[in-house]
Amino acid sequence: MKKVKLSVAALLIASVGFAQTQCQALTKQQNQCKNTVKTGKLCYLHNPNYTKKCKKTAVICSGTTKSNKNCKKKTKNQSGKCYLHENK
C-alpha cells in the first residue's frame, strides 16, 4: 500500500508543476519572459487582455438612457460609462 500512496503523491506534484507554464513572450532584451502563467500562454505583463485588479471605486455611469435620463448603473470602467453605454 505504501507504494500506491507514493505514486499518488508524485502524480499530485507533477500535476501542480504542470499547471504553471512559462510565458511565451519575449522581453525588451529579446529574452524569454521568465514569468509563469497559470492560464494561457502569456503572463500578465504580456497579455493584452489582462485586467489589473486595482482598487477602483465605482462611479455612476455618465451615459443617458433611451428616455434621456441619466444612467444609474455603477461602473468601474475608465471611460466612466457602464457596459451599456461604453462603446457608443
Ligand SMILES: [Zn+2]
Ligand atoms: Zn511575460
Ligand SMILES: [Zn+2]
Ligand atoms: Zn450606463
